[in-house]
Amino acid sequence: MRAMPDYAVVGKPIARIDADVRVTGKAVFGDDVQLPGLLHGKILRSPHAHARIVRLDTRKAERLPGVKAIVTAKEAPETPSGGVIKDRWIFAREKVRYMGEPIAAVAATDAHIAEDALALIEVEYEPLPAVIDPRQAAEPGAVLVHEAWESYRAPDNLGRKGNIVNYAEVKVGDVERGFQEADRTFESRYEVAMAHQGYIEPHVAVAKVDADGKITVWTTTQGQFTIRNYLAEALQTSHSKIRLIGTEIGGGFGGKNTLVLEPPAVLLARKTGRPVKIIMDREEDFLSTTPRRPCIIEIKTGVKRDGTIVARHSKFWFGTGAYATAAFNFAGNVANRMSGPYRIPHILTQGYVMYTTQPPCAAFRAPGSPQIFFALEQHMDEMAHGLGIDPLEFRKKNALKKGDPTTIGPTQDAADLVMMLERAAEESGWRTRPKGKNRGRGIGCAFWTSGGMPGSNAVKLNEDGSVSVMTGSVDVTGTHTTLAQIVAEEMGLGVNRVQVTTGDTDVAPVAPISAGSNIARSMGYTVKKATEALKQQLLETAADALEANVNDLDIKDGRVFVKGTPDRGLTLRELYSRSATQRGGPPLASFSSKNLPPSVNYAIQVAEVEVDPETGEVKVLDLTAVHDVGFALNPLSVEGQIQGGAVQGLGYALSEEMKFDSNGRLMNPHLLDYKLPSILDVPKVKPVLIEEPLASGPTPYGAKGIGEPPIVPTAAAVANAIYDAVGVRVYSLPLTPEKVLKALKEKH
Known part of the structure; x- marks a missing residue:
């Protein structure tokens, strides 16, 4: 791991700067x-x-x-x-x-x-007639949700036809040859229900x-x-x-x-x-509104006797509901992830996104990934057990290494996946058997890619020496606190001397949507660059006044001073006055960025569960979450994102499901019947931060986004833990007591 610099403000666990406004009821929500x-x-x-x-x-x-x-x-x-x-x-x-x-x-x-x-x-x-099943929607002669689909304006590369909103195919190597080289072949089918964001x-x-x-x-x-x-x-x-x-x-969570x-x-x-x-x-x-897409996934994988994966053919059918919403080549994005974080030389993936007569689906924390990794990681466990190999060791054997070519993007700046798997084993007690009957552990290993959308920020020095940030991004996950930390770090101030304001579309710099784990990188990067420009203005003003070279100056505690002789300096308040009267106006700087290149975040979770064989009830006793975060700009916020995402993943794993009858009527449109996890259902979530700052590309201090990945591997980890505990698999989400009990009865 790379050496971590010791910063004054970034990298420190600082509470949200808007906490008092929210807990005292002063925050203005829509209904206010x-x-x-x-x-x-x-x-x-x-x-x-x-x-x-x-x-x-x-x-x-x-x-x-x-x-x-x-x-x-x-x-x-x-x-x-x-x-x-x-x-x-x-x-x-x-x-x-x-x-x-x-x-x-x-x-x-x-x-x-x-x-x-x-x-x-x-x-x-x-x-x-209703159209509910996405696979049936793809069949010839299926009832069309949109008879006039050909008249709609759309890009030419989506593969649209009838109920098919989007079709994508990913080919790597020669999948037929790969299966010929395999000693064993494993096939499985998985289903995942529609789920609401539950905000x-x-x-x-x-x-x-x-x-x-x-x-x-x-x-x-x-x-x-x-x-x-x-x-x-x-x-x-x-x-x-x-x-x-x-x-x-x-x-929000994408909703x-x-x-x-x-x-x-x-x-x-x-x-x-x-x-x-x-x-x-x-x-x-x-x-x-716009829930998470349901799907059906079929996976066939060829493997050598020693555990080397050589080929994979997978198909999936996602239901996107009545309208496409923001289904930008969704099939292609998902298809590129079907290899998982593993080396597979021969791949064929065929993916469909289908119209159905259900609510139009859109983003929900890590769109598409919790569904496919529930399938992929159970499939990995099935192969490991079938070959008589420890599931964690099986993953280590096939894990991507830095620089490996992939369909998901560059892996050079990703953390060492084998090291992370070993860390997960150590932190979770993987190599010791859980105490008690009907207890087991399971692992889920996944990735997420996030970059940064185009955006801009502006910063200005105020008359009293404080700094204001004007942004157009909405604070959903504590990003205003992170932006304040970045400005404070660059300007040598305390966070309490930085104010961050979200302006409306008439006054604020253009900003991307707060989604896809892109805000920390895109807005963090632009505010850092804007602050660097503001700082340079002040250093130049101070250099003139102090008759010093800019390179000989430093900024700290609200002052610019000459290195080595800190008594020679000016306060930021004094520099504001000089800038306003002598250098063309009050100190102000802005910065805009284009799309930032994606980085890969690995996410590994180990769940320990206890299964009641009489009722099928699954109780999650412990969850260890090991995440590649690049650099944790605010460890308190990062840990909170990991814990929150993992808990959301537990609800997705065990209870959350929008249920429809054969006529397409939603049968549980209330929180009484749509089962979100309560405090009684949630174990202690142990976040483990793997910090290897990004060494290349635009990013603030090497940070990566962390909002999406924590929900991705959770369901698979729980499903695999159930198998470890009682020897049965459930191939559909959620993993309800009824399904577990049915599997137990079929086993016996």
């Missing part, structure tokens, strides 16, 4: 936004998963006292929009494609009247439209510039006509990356001339 003349909006949603709209009549609802406006597809643009494939409208046109799809929206003087008005809207439907705060949007047509929207979002761009397209209006203000966010309530809120505000607020209840949030 109040405006004069505010109306309340409600949305009429389809009770059917797939049906033609025969008749829609709003006249009775319009006559209800207190109702100020009703909007339907007639008031919305006819041109469809969307992230990559332009396949979606603000309101359903001609037919509905999932239960919960918006049909109309009402604005009234209070929410109760708006709710009553929904009941007065008359809609006649002609039910159509605390449902979606909220408040919109107002000025007399000149200027639109202002307050919304709970992970990326205000991204939502502004989507909204401009959906409304067929100019970006400059929209001001998007991101409120504080009560959790607040797309348009949900903003378009209907704007249409109602435009029609009434008054501001309109729409708040989802929990049932609506389950029905009509």
